[in-house]
Amino acid sequence: xxxxxxxxxxxxxxxxxxxxxxxxxxxxxxxxxxxxxxxxxxxxxxxxxxxxxxxxxxxxxxxxxxxxxxxxxxxxxxxxxxxxxxxxxxxxxxxxxxxxxxxxxxxxxxxxxxxxxxxxxxxxxxxxxxxxxxxxxxxxxxxxxxxxxxxxxxxxxxxxxxxxxxxxxxxxxxxxxxxxxxxxxxxxxxxxxxxxxxxxxxxxxxxxxxxxxxxxxxxxxxxxxxxxxxxxxxxxxx
Numbered sequence: 001x002x003x004x005x006x007x008x009x010x011x012x013x014x015x016x017x018x019x020x021x022x023x024x025x026x027x028x029x030x031x032x033x034x035x036x037x038x039x040x041x042x043x044x045x046x047x048x049x050x051x052x053x054x055x056x057x058x059x060x061x062x063x064x065x066x067x068x069x070x071x072x073x074x075x076x077x078x079x080x081x082x083x084x085x086x087x088x089x090x091x092x093x094x095x096x097x098x099x100x101x102x103x104x105x106x107x108x109x110x111x112x113x114x115x116x117x118x119x120x121x122x123x124x125x126x127x128x129x130x131x132x133x134x135x136x137x138x139x140x141x142x143x144x145x146x147x148x149x150x151x152x153x154x155x156x157x158x159x160x161x162x163x164x165x166x167x168x169x170x171x172x173x174x175x176x177x178x179x180x181x182x183x184x185x186x187x188x189x190x191x192x193x194x195x196x197x198x199x200x201x202x203x204x205x206x207x208x209x210x211x212x213x214x215x216x217x218x219x220x221x222x223x224x225x226x227x228x229x230x231x232x233x234x235x236x237x238x
Contacts, residue, residue, distance in 0.1 A: 004032050006071050008092035011059040014074060015052065017090055024051040025077030025084065028058060032071045032091040044077065044084065062094050069095045 008014055018026065027034075028041040041058040043051045055074075062068055071093045078087035204211050222229045 004091065006032065006091045006093035008090060009094065009096075011056070011063065011094060014059055014092050015055065017074065018052060018055055018076075021076050021088070022048075023076055023078050023087075024048045026051065026055065027075050027077060027086065028055075029073045029075070030070055031073060033073055034075050034086050034089055040072070059094065066095050066098075069093070069097050 008017065024046050025044045026042070027039055029035050030038040030040055041054070043054050045051060062072070071091055073089050073091045075086035075089035077084050080087070201211075208214055218229075221232075
C-alpha cells in the first residue's frame with residue numbers, strides 16, 4: 001500500500017490553497033485524510049476574511065510547537081443540497097523532525113561544522129590577543145603618569161630638597177648620595193657645603209610652612225625605602 005506524503009510544507013501554501021475557493025468553510029483533521037474522529041479546527045461561517053484569519057491562527061499554533069511534526073488535512077466545506085460536505089482536501093505538514101548532523105568515518109562532525117568551530121576559535125584567540133595588548137598599553141601610561149605626577153608635586157620636591165639638606169649635615173664629607181656618585185660635591189669644601197645647606201633651608205622656609213615635618217618625612221623615606229628615595233633623587237637631577 002502506497003504511503004502518501006504531505007503536499008504542502010508551509011503556512012502560506014495552505015492559505016493559498018484556501019484562497020483558491022470561493023467558499024469560506026473548512027475543517028482541519030490530524031492525519032493525511034478526512035477523518036471526523038481526528039477533527040482539530042473547523043470554520044462553518046460564510047465570511048471568507050474571518051475564515052482566513054482563523055485558519056492563520058490555527059497554522060501559527062501548529063508552528064509554535066516544533067515537536068508537533070504531525071501531518072494534517074484541510075478539507076473545504078461545500079453545500080451539497082441541504083448538507084454541508086467536504087468537497088476538496090489536501091494534506092500538509094508544517095514542522096519536520098530535526099535531523100542530526102551526520103558523522104564522518106572518524107566520528108567527527110562534517111567539514112562545514114568543523115570550519116565553523118575553527119573560525120570561532122580563531123575569533124576567540126584574536127579577541128584574547130587584542131585584550132592583552134590593550135591591557136599592556138593601559139598599564140604603561142598609568143605608571144608614567146603616576147611618576148610624572150609624583151615628581152610635579154611641590155610637596156615631593158620640597159621633601160627631596162629638605163632631605164638633601166639633612167644628608168649634607170655639617171662636619172660630614174659627602175662622597176655620594178644614595179649610591180649615586182656626585183663628583184661635583186666631592187670637590188666642594190665643608191664650608192661651602194654648610195653655606196649651601198643653610199641657604200637652601202632658608203629658601204625652603206619661604207615656600208614650605210611645614211618644613212620641619214617634611215624634612216622628617218624625607219629622612220624616614222631615606223632610611224626605610226632607599227629605592228624610592230634614590231628614584232626621587234634621580235628624577236630631581238634630570
